[in-house]
Amino acid sequence: MDAPKKATDALKTWVAEVAARTRPDHIHWCDGSDAENRRLTDAMVADGTLTRLNERKHPGSFLHRSDPGDVARLEDRTFICCEDEDDAGPLNNWKSPQAMKAVLDPLFEGCMEGRTLYVVPYVMGPPGGDAAKVGVEITDSPYVAANMRIMTRMGRVALEELSRKGHFTKGLHSTGDLSKENRYIAHFPGEDLIMSFSSNYGGNALLGKKCHALRLASVQARNEGWLAEHMLIVGVTNPQGQTTYIAGAFPSACGKTNLAMLVPPQADRAKGWTVETVGDDIAWLRFGEDGRLRAVNPEYGFFGVAPGTSEDTNPNALASCRANTLFTNVALRPDSTVWWEGLSPAPPECVDWLGNRWTPKSDHKAAHPNSRFTAPAGQCPSISDRWQDPEGVPIDAIVFGGRRSRVMPLIFEAFDWKHGTYLGATMSSEKTAAAEGAVGELRFDPMAMRPFCGYHTADYWQHWLDVGEKGGEKMPKVYHVNWFRRAKDGSFLWPGYGDNMRVLEWICDRVQGEGDAIETPLGYRPTREELHMDDLGVNAEDAEALFAVNREDWLAECNERDAWFDLFGDRLPAELRKQNDALRQRLG
Ligand SMILES: Nc1nc2c(ncn2[C@@H]2O[C@H](COP(=O)(O)OP(=O)(O)O)[C@@H](O)[C@H]2O)c(=O)[nH]1
Ligand SMILES: C=C(OP(=O)(O)O)C(=O)O
Ligand SMILES: [Mn+2]
8 A cells, every 4th residue: 555645755764664674465554534444343353353342332342352461561571772771760671772673673574474564643632732743653453553543643634743743753563473572662762763562452552652652752851841741631610610620640540540530429510510531641741831831631542441440430431432442351241242340240141351251150350450441532421622722721730649558648738849749759559450560569659650751760850840940839739649548447448439529629629729728747638527528428537547647657658768769879859858858857
């Protein structure tokens, strides 16, 4: 297939070079049209890659069962390949660009023989805006191409944007043999290039998302004075009609999508509170002409965690993925509808994510814990009118949150930006199924960017401090939340989900200069009355436990933070150590 007219010479040359190396049988330039999507999905149904779902209940939707060994991001196999190892920092795997290519080039040699090479041009960010960035992913996976069409503005629109912008980020992906030995997700910030081999999992293979919009974009953002963050963006409007936009950084599978699509409880709606979704995973933040930080969602779809999503917990996500959705590794019911743990009571029988018959008596889960839906953002009932605003929305508050069963209170407010940067830098969270490894293990995950920052984390923190200097008084307020603190019996102390609205309302009140607060060593916290905890059925004892600051635990936490900071050597901004000392002093 010939290159489309709009393709630049640089793009045509690159495609020709890649084709010469990978030797595909065919080349297909994706245009992003419905007709093309139909051809791709029909072919995948025919060869068993996809299963067509119930046309009435899930129109235009399909199930994909991945290779059983390819179900999550693989951090061990993810590399930052800058020239100088020191610039990758202690949290990234590093290989020199030369060494990495010496490994990858032979793997890519001839890897597309017998396959079709898809050229997938895409735009991250609202087209036409300053924030928008063009990328081109070359892949031999039609499943990846079909997912990219949902997650990004893909095809013609991207080539048009390319003709305006000229530059594009290169992403080269091949399914390879799906073995872990050959799995590499490699980033070359110096060449604006990604090479990904032997995984088709979202975070490893949909290169516009974590690889481009976070790892490479974080490096560009540092160089250009903006922020590329692992954050949801949500708008909350109070009964007076004032809208507060909040950006929230939570590690993978810690509640971003849920918070972005929150449905306020009936009582709050009756008072006049509403919530709108701008983005659920990534935010690009830059200063507007008014000197305030403005955020765009660079994505076009949601790559959401299926388990736990239900009419009760997240009806907006369910509505988003009713149609035109690709499901990966969920269970299939006899009527060709999907099921996962937490959606509804278990069906008497279904086919599990591995393709085997499953009943409630089975000894394993029907859906993989990291099973996902890929759904168009425009289908979300709560999507904001401004979600594609090229200027972005002004951010009034930034919320950090981890999954902590102990120690960390429900919510507190930072004293100022520097203290907020410290809260982000010392975030920690229990590991989830979104990446391979031991689920539940506590680890530091600064700004929820541990797996996604494309350079030295200490330099990244310094960048946060610099951005704060630049923004001065106009910077957002910063908060820390934890929905996951547990009672002695192991149950969650906080009802979470829609009831997180109470926390958002307090944040809005604070931003508007209202809302009572109590000063604690950690920061400002709301009173129990502010959160209307009695209405939620949170008793006084649980409320106490949700906010408890145990001095011994916190002194231990300070010591762990010192040891954590030691990892970063003399690149660590002195301000962060100072903040830790100040906390220790406030604890007494
Ligand atoms: N207990 C509790 N679980 C939550 C809450 N919000 C999300 N979750 C669960 O955390 C998991 C990941 O949530 P999700 O919003 O998809 O996280 P994301 O990957 O950060 O977007 C799902 O199983 C949710 O049901 C909450 O407020 N409380
Ligand atoms: C997309 C991913 O994560 P999340 O949406 O859970 O942040 C991922 O882990 O690949
Ligand atoms: Mn999510």
